[in-house]
Amino acid sequence: MSAPTSSGQPTGAFAGEAAKTDRIVVEVKNLDAGYLPGINIINSANLVAHKGELIGIIGPNGAGKSTLLKSIFGMVKVRAGEINVNGESIIGLKSDKLVSRGVGFVPQTNNVFPSLTIEENLQMGLYQNPKAYGERLEFVTGIFAELGKRLKQRAGSLSGGERQMVAMSRALMMDPAVLLLDEPSAGLSPVRQDDAFIRVSDINKAGVTIIMVEQNARRCLQICDRGYVLDQGRDAYHGTGRDLLNDPKVIGLYLGSLGQN
Numbered sequence: 101m102s103a104p105t106s107s108g109q110p111t112g113a114f115a116g117e118a119a120k121t122d123r124i125v126v127e128v129k130n131l132d133a134g135y136l137p138g139i140n141i142i143n144s145a146n147l148v149a150h151k152g153e154l155i156g157i158i159g160p161n162g163a164g165k166s167t168l169l170k171s172i173f174g175m176v177k178v179r180a181g182e183i184n185v186n187g188e189s190i191i192g193l194k195s196d197k198l199v200s201r202g203v204g205f206v207p208q209t210n211n212v213f214p215s216l217t218i219e220e221n222l223q224m225g226l227y228q229n230p231k232a233y234g235e236r237l238e239f240v241t242g243i244f245a246e247l248g249k250r251l252k253q254r255a256g257s258l259s260g261g262e263r264q265m266v267a268m269s270r271a272l273m274m275d276p277a278v279l280l281l282d283e284p285s286a287g288l289s290p291v292r293q294d295d296a297f298i299r300v301s302d303i304n305k306a307g308v309t310i311i312m313v314e315q316n317a318r319r320c321l322q323i324c325d326r327g328y329v330l331d332q333g334r335d336a337y338h339g340t341g342r343d344l345l346n347d348p349k350v351i352g353l354y355l356g357s358l359g360q361n
């Protein structure tokens with residue numbers, strides 16, 4: 101493990117497990133948000149991500165998990181409450197401003213440009229800071245080595261798992277303060293799902309704060325530092341991944357006793 105620099109940052113993609121700190125990167129407070137007038141999908145939700153943490157969000161279908169991520173990324177109308185990144189409100193900002201404030205978002209679907217090459221997708225991720233290309237490319241190919249060897253390949257010709265890697269890499273090009281991932285394992289075969297979770301862990305170990313929504317609740321809680329159970333738009337439970345995995349109420353309501361994987 102190499103020593104951290106004086107700024108406390110890891111020195112490279114695999115500079116060892118980056119220190120988790122108490123500094124709050126993302127704070128969602130009493131958030132109400134929704135699509136249609138008068139109907140809140142997010143109901144007084146709360147969430148905190150500290151620097152270096154891997155946060156998991158689980159919960160039933162339709163609980164509002166994707167809506168919560170979309171609210172943070174300015175795609176859903178916020179009606180009340182706060183969303184702060186590095187201590188400043190980001191409510192009402194457009195996506196380019198959110199990206200420059202350090203918010204990286206990988207939606208569940210349509211998250212790559214299929215007609216562009218891997219390299220062009222990565223360049224699109226960095227359009228606000230093209231000079232950093234070489235350095236950021238080194239960072240993402242440190243995690244996704246196989247992409248580095250296939251930069252000229254069109255993203256549309258890749259498998260689902262490979263596309264997910266391109267999508268995450270594209271968001272990582274801007275060196276985000278927080279990476280929002282919506283169901284990175286969805287639609288993948290069991291082996292590819294395992295790979296997706298390992299890659300998410302690798303990104304986090306390289307120092308990136310992550311908020312990940314996952315339908316594979318058990319697997320998500322196994323790798324996250326802390327988790328939130330979202331139910332009907334509320335943070336019904338939160339705790340360390342391990343505590344939630346062992347909480348009888350969470351098991352009974354959200355994990356089920358079968359299919360322990």
Ligand SMILES: Nc1ncnc2c1ncn2[C@@H]1O[C@H](COP(=O)(O)OP(=O)(O)O)[C@@H](O)[C@H]1O
Nearest residue numbers: 135136141159160161162163164165166167168
């Ligand atoms: N674009 C939309 N317009 C109106 N309602 C929506 C829209 N997207 C999602 N919803 C509704 O919001 C609720 C939560 O959806 P979602 O956030 O996708 O849940 P989850 O990701 O937890 O499965 C659902 O009732 C869904 O029907």
Ligand SMILES: [Mg+2]
Nearest residue numbers: 165166167283
């Ligand atoms: Mg969803």
